[in-house]
Amino acid sequence: MQKLLVTIFMILSVTQLHAQSDQQLVDRYDKMYAAEKYELALKSAKTICERYPESARWNFFAGALYAKLGQPETAIQHLEICAQNNYTGIASFEQNTDLDSIRDRDDFKRILEQVRTAAQARMDEFQQEAKRHKPMSYYPDQSNDTSSKPPLIIALHGTGMIGQSMFNAIKQTAEKQGAILICPDALRPSGEGFAWTYRDESSWFVNYLIQDAVENHNADPDQVILIGFSQGANIALILGQTQPETFLAVVPICGHYEEQNAKSTTTPAPFYLMSGARDPWKKTYVKAKRDFTSSGGSVQTRILAGKGHELPTGQSGNKEYAKAIIWAKKHLNED
Numbered sequence: 001m002q003k004l005l006v007t008i009f010m011i012l013s014v015t016q017l018h019a020q021s022d023q024q025l026v027d028r029y030d031k032m033y034a035a036e037k038y039e040l041a042l043k044s045a046k047t048i049c050e051r052y053p054e055s056a057r058w059n060f061f062a063g064a065l066y067a068k069l070g071q072p073e074t075a076i077q078h079l080e081i082c083a084q085n086n087y088t089g090i091a092s093f094e095q096n097t098d099l100d101s102i103r104d105r106d107d108f109k110r111i112l113e114q115v116r117t118a119a120q121a122r123m124d125e126f127q128q129e130a131k132r133h134k135p136m137s138y139y140p141d142q143s144n145d146t147s148s149k150p151p152l153i154i155a156l157h158g159t160g161m162i163g164q165s166m167f168n169a170i171k172q173t174a175e176k177q178g179a180i181l182i183c184p185d186a187l188r189p190s191g192e193g194f195a196w197t198y199r200d201e202s203s204w205f206v207n208y209l210i211q212d213a214v215e216n217h218n219a220d221p222d223q224v225i226l227i228g229f230s231q232g233a234n235i236a237l238i239l240g241q242t243q244p245e246t247f248l249a250v251v252p253i254c255g256h257y258e259e260q261n262a263k264s265t266t267t268p269a270p271f272y273l274m275s276g277a278r279d280p281w282k283k284t285y286v287k288a289k290r291d292f293t294s295s296g297g298s299v300q301t302r303i304l305a306g307k308g309h310e311l312p313t314g315q316s317g318n319k320e321y322a323k324a325i326i327w328a329k330k331h332l333n334e335d
Contacts, residue, residue, distance in 0.1 A: 022048065029061070030256075034284055038065055049078070056087035064098040064260075072102045076111070083114045090119035091199035095242070097260045119200065126187065126201045130208065135184035136167035138174050139217055149220035151179040151248075152213050153325070154206055156232025158254075158311070160191035166229065169313045173321040180219050182209050186232075195231060199261075202235045203243075210246065225328050227251040227321075229311045237271075237288065238262040244269035244297075249328030251321075254309045256281040257288035268297040270331045272324045276307030300327055 025044045032041035045062040052058060063078030093099065093115050102108045140150050153174055155166035163183035174181035184205060186194035196202045206226065213219035226247050228236030233255030240250035241262040249270040271292055275282040282303065289299045304312065304320065312320045 022051070033258075034256075034281075038069055041065060042069065054081070054085050056082045056085040057089075059085070060087060060089065060092060064092075064096055067100075067102045068098040070101070072105065075099075075102055076105070076107050079108070079111050083111045083118075086118055087115055088119040088122045089198060090116050091203070092261070095199075095238075095261060119198075122198070123200060123204070126198075127204065127208075129187055130184075130201075130205050133184060133187060135182050135209065136163045137183070138167070138171050138181040140175070140178045140180065142218060149218055149223070151177065151223035151225060151325075151329075152210065152219035152221075153179050153181045153225045153227060154209055155181065155183045156196065156202070156206075156226070156228040156235055157183070157186065157193070158230030158232055159195045160193045161229075162193045165311065166227070166232075169311055169317055170227065170321055173318050173325065176318075176322065177325050179223075179225075179325070180213055180217055182213060184209060196235050199235065199238060203239060206235075206239060207243075207246070223248050223329070223332065225249050225251065225325060227253065227324075228255065229253045230255070230309065234258070240269040240271055241292075248331055249324075251324045251328070253311065254279050254281065255285075257284040257291075259287065259291055267295055268292045270298040270300075270328065272300045272302065272327055274302045274304065274312075274320065274324065276304050276310055278306070278308040280309065298331060 025048050029041050029044035032038070032044065042062065042065040045058055045065060048058045049055065049062050059078040059082040063075045063082060066075035066078060093112050099108070142150065153170065155170055157163055157166050163185045167181065167183040170181055170183070186196045186202070188195050188197040210219070210221070210224055214221045224247050226236050226239060228234070228251070233252035236250050236252045237255050237257055238261055240247060241264045244266055247269040249272055251272045251274060253274045254276060271288070273285045273288060275285055285301060289301055292299045302320065302323070311317070
């Protein structure tokens with residue numbers, strides 16, 4: 001009996017260590033990629049693929065890095081596995097610049113079409129659910145002044161959160177600014193909340209909410225401000241680059257800037273980059289500011305002293321959101 005208990009304990013310990021090691025590998029991949037140490041990032045991705053050979057996500061990451069590092073044949077092998085395991089992240093295939101070196105290959109085009117077909121089926125189901133969704137929303141009273149159009153704030157929560165969290169944090173500021181506030185759930189379950197799992201869904205959903213607010217709630221299409229926290233900030237970072245004409249300004253809070261995920265040749269939207277001073281991804285905003293500025297964009301960085309990876313709330317949070325919105329409105333009359 002004692003031997004059996006020892007054996008069970010050892011199995012559980014190894015399993016726990018393995019799980020911890022997985023997270024360490026993921027963290028190392030992120031850190032090495034952010035530091036542009038791509039060979040070391042690939043080493044982590046390869047190890048994860050060896051442990052989970054059918055992981056579509058990690059075969060994609062490995063394939064993209066092999067392409068970036070000039071190993072096209074191995075890149076295609078991993079992307080094949082990715083597609084065979086029903087990968088539907090079409091935005092990653094279409095926008096990730098690490099794949100640019102292999103885009104003209106016939107085998108890559110074939111894989112791309114396979115992913116595109118699967119993604120369309122996924123998107124059709126998502127759109128039906130999104131159109132039924134009733135996001136947390138605030139609409140200012142326009143009964144006495146129907147001629148003016150209120151600004152529109154779309155706020156995207158982080159992984160495992162819900163729209164209510166963004167609504168609670170920003171509603172008071174929206175009221176004072178006379179702005180419409182819409183805080184959707186991401187709809188893809190994650191933990192106790194939701195996640196913005198697919199960028200094409202996130203982009204479509206944001207645009208759908210904007211269109212609905214303009215057509216049915218008198219929102220000003222020239223005063224759309226996109227706010228996002230954590231994963232929502234990552235979506236905001238991409239949208240501000242890929243469709244800058246949509247937004248008066250974009251406010252990513254504690255985001256993780258990844259230049260390879262938003263290929264664009266246009267000037268980005270004005271960005272108000274907000275982060276806690278102790279947020280581990282704060283350093284990626286340095287590169288974001290450099291890239292956006294070099295592309296002709298307007299950028300303001302706001303680092304919150306004493307804060308980590310957290311959503312600003314309470315009165316101090318209200319002050320920060322007000323500063324961001326006032327800064328955004330300065331761009332209203334710019335060409």
